[in-house]
Amino acid sequence: MTPPDSTQSTLEHDPFVIGLKQRLPEELRDSFSDEQLRGLRSALATRSWARHKLDLRGTFSLWRTQYYFVVIGGRNKRNLSRAQEKLSMAAKAGAITLFLFFSALLGFVALYVLKSALGIDLLPNHSLGLWDWFKGNR
Template structure:
């Protein structure tokens, strides 16, 4: 859908929030020097929202008690650059996920080695057992 066909563009340019804000920031002698076509072009080029299609776009309303509410769930690929804080948080999350994966893998590997040791009858500490092998043998 082209930008000119979106519902936000059906109102007159003088009532458009972007155009009102733009004119407030312009010097007084320039405020009325733009045609509607030029204002539409500026709005398209500089508007803060781009209503692109998203992979997931759920929108709706529902009534609860006497009040109506709306919900919006939008998801898709982020094409914006991350801020420095977001980059740090992303790196910390990746490092945390890798650490958790490695710890889980290590724990799983140790359990598998313990079960193999027990299955082969190797007893490293006499009269001491975690009971894992006995539990596995008894569960069959």
């Protein structure tokens, strides 16, 4: 009698193999050889494609029921469709436009406050009140 193979005992305790056998019909559960089980495990159980930069998984209980949540994120490596590319370009253009608009607005406000601090009056008897507000909040 030969001693049991260490790979055999590893396969018997492997979570993938156990789960696979539980999902198979009863007449097929013992029909796979160890070599076939190892092949199935290497083909299906390793999920190198599923590594994400952001991978947050957890469970929580609410009353008597337990729930799980998964939050994943990372770089999209799939090719975009033409519509997705157009939407992506429009979103980038919108973000750049918004950034430039608020940067210019902030620049104008800073210049206005600096002008007021230096006592330069471009329009006599007219003020936006920013300098008075700025002095009052210091």
